[in-house]
Amino acid sequence: MRPSTLFIPLASLAASLASACDPSTLNTTLYLYPITETGTTVFDVARLTGRGVCDIGRANLMADVTIIPNVGQTLWIPPQVCEPDNTSCLIPDTNRTRTCIYGGPRLYYTVNGDTYDVIARRLNISTAVLLADDNGANYTATSALPVGTFIKVPTCSPSRCVIEPFDFTEGVYLDLARKYGTTVGQIMMLSPTYNYSVSLYEDTGASTPTINMAYNCTALSSNVTALT
Template sequence: MHFLSLAALPFLVSAATAAPTCNRSHLNSTVGLYTVQEGDTMASVSNSVNRGICDIARLNRMADAMIPFLTGEQLLIPPETCTPDNSTCLLFPSNNNNYADCVSGGPHTYNTMKGDTIRTIALRLNITVDAVSATAQGGVSDPDALVQVNNELKVPQCSPSVCEVEPYQLIYGTYKDLADKFGSTVGQIMAFNPTYNHSDVARGEGAVITLPKNCRNLGDNVTVIS
């Protein structure tokens, strides 16, 4: 029986856990086209084509990468990369639950989309679930239940508050990228552009949207109006 020296163990552990080297010359560098099949999700498409969720979302200028697809719609598939991005375009719940009770600067309504729940809408608007539930027509008992598509939901607003609004050509990226850069929320941008999901693949120049920016309260004391 042969025994290994203890001094060799760190090297062996390091070698066993080291990530495989990515050879960029072997990557597919072309832009492809994918037709959505029944039952497809962003995660399943990402796995199928071996591309990052956020890489796909940004090339298709998606409002939210997690909005369910429609069967038959077409997606641009980006070139392959050694570092696929599966997270930076996604909205995650805050660890400290630090949400507002109202939206700064508006708008006053949000049009519901396929796959929406009160919880996802609240996350997009960066406000509490209770705040959205309180203004939802008829009240909502289950924040995780799917809401009716194309419903106009009242949004609680902070008063006084303001947003600057301007036209913006979205060439590449997602609404989260815009919200982080310009000082608004994904939900506010969606509310200003209720018919937009992602850019049509034929529109290579990008989509023109209405962009709320620098949304803020005008003072320390605000009231909630709806």
């Protein structure tokens, strides 16, 4: 399901909480929420717990809140607030015309909930180009893709990124992408098995994750070629 569809009831919830909010009545309990049913989304968890989806996303250092958790995983539920954030962590679904990514990598590893359109949005490239480049004849732009397969991504030449280890201590990947000049998809490609972490929840005692980070991804010429 598209994030814009899921956002509608959450927006209504946020508006009602903010309009008549008494902070003393908020649930400030911190706890872990287990995923027990297949297909439960982070948006579902936000609705059921009265939290903002982006508040949950940042509390769990998520790659992307649209990734569907697996049964058996647990999410840290942060304190309830008067104005839940359900928008700032969502990747804008704009008119994407780019035909390649700057600097690589080349292969995207699919996760739960992926479609060609979702992947292209994370990479800020045209969905049609991604479909054409990866033999997408068996899938539409919105067909669910099998988890754990590699999708070839067209790379711009000449272009580059600086890639270094990064201690991920706050935010979601969209925050990092905006700050460091890359895309959510490229960060995911560099640490393909990472989804989220409950390390910020004090009772776990876990260290915050180290991921591979792409910085300052840019074209090296005004005339680039898409390598497929």
